[in-house]
Amino acid sequence: MTTPKYFSSIARFYRERKRLPSYREMLKLTGFRSTNAVYRLVERFRQADLLTKDAAGKLIPGKRFRELRILGTVEAGWPSPAEEELIDTIGLEDWLIHNREATYMLKVSGDSMIDAGIRPGDMLLVERGRTPKEGDVVIAEVDQQWTLKYFQKRGRQTILVAANKKYSPIIPQDELNIAAVVTAVIRKYHT
């Protein structure tokens, strides 16, 4: 990412939340791995009057913040309206993935969810640590294997139901380990 792009992502944050990101949030926005790098970036923005500090020492937009937010870029000589519009778009990856650190993928090999439109070869994005809700498609660990099923309740009992008449519901005897909740199914047809 270039410096203008860092600024754009901060400007976008400001537009969405009506406040500036904290240092920790900037770490995430910029993808930097050290806070010092963020400090240095903020210093650059302060020198360029894009950001400044209020009496309490909190970061606030600087004199040129608005002007450049509208231009959409820091270094461009001329405004590019298109770029400002694009600030409000979201990448496919951000759209698909909610909690990046907890998201895993896997490749479907069986046909137990075929009637839910999940076919062998499909890619699943699954999130670990998410609490499953009734009707979610989940990855459970049964007999030392992953299994892909609907998560359903029958009274207080949890059951795992396939989307395929060939398979009968699994009623777990003892503790049931739901490893992850399926958050997306992806099927790619061409390279």
Add this chain to the structure above:
Amino acid sequence: MKPLSFSRAILHIDGDAFFASCEQARDPALRGKPVITGKERGIAASMSYEAKARGVTRAMALWEIKKLCPDAIILPSDYETYSMLSQRLFSIVRRYTHEVEEYGVDECFADITGYDRPFKKNYTEITKHIQETLRQELGFTFSVGLAPNKVLAKLASKWKKPYGLTVVPETGIAPFLENLPVEKIWGIGGQTAARLARYGIQTALQFARAREDWVKQALERPFHDIWQELNGALVMPLFLEEKTFYGSIQKFKTFTPPSKDPNFIFSQLSKNIENACIKLRRYNQATPRAIFILRTQSFNHSVMEMPFARPTNLPPEILSVARAAFQKIFRKNTLYRATGFTTFNLVPNVLQPDLFLASGKIEKLQKMYASSDKIAAKYGKHSLFLGTSWKAHQFGAHLTERGHEPERKNELFLGESKRKRLGIPMLMGDGI
């Protein structure tokens, strides 16, 4: 319960059998079984707690493991996946504090001082929360130490494993150190421990109780730092900077079976040179000189150090020197099993004109490698490589069973290749 006192709240978070746990977390068929990684190296790099219980230790040879534990599951290391999970460890901890020091692939320090108020939790509760989030989102466990500084936090995380949480508040330091051998302390090795033993110091507490003026006079500076931390002070700050400059870069690779073929062996060396140069260029550094190493089947090393015409990170500039070095140290009819390339005294990369090569030529080479790096970014590492490395690329490193590739490299989605895969860890196993 009285609140525990912490002038500073430092965490050390340490993966429990990290690599083996990465494997067990993605494939439930491995759960509860002795799992060992490091097949490609011929020794155990990491072993699950089930394997540890059977007596398998780190760096144990695979043949020995098979004798000791015939049902051991021995896997090739999947460093790509381990690195992704390592990054996730650091990212998750950074949700709680941005003061995180990435100390190793499977461990980090974190400073949570002052976060008890915003989180409305005491330090122990925050620590538990981090530990539990890691277990839920990564699917395996970490042991954590909470203490007033790094030395005590590192001791605390080792205190109970796996999935331990050990809290050492300032008032609890003495009982914690009482029965701890002094060599368990981070930074105190066998030699120092032997030295201390001569003064009657065997436990960590005895060392902590030593008089400060004696410590300053009889021991070196780092041990005084350790002494102060054992007494509850914080003198070793967390290093928060991402590593962006290297002092030395080395690439050393073994191959099986061993070979006598000079062309093959040189191609291995050539590949190591290209790999080191990729890293040098990534950090925009250059090396003024380098060491070329050949290792024989009987573990003898022939080594040659050579300077370059100018500090460089471009393989063609290194290769002519490498060829001369190779001719000097290579012996006919000798079986070799590894080559190495070590760079040191690294400097920032700048283009200066020099006496022997016209700088125009170097500029062309630099442009070419800039393009090559772009191609690598798009299509994967080693999409372009030198003809001299061809033989090494043709066969992979190992033709024997050590050559087994991680499962992930062969379990590809449309649009992925052996060179380049999606940056998301994959759950594996049958039955999905």
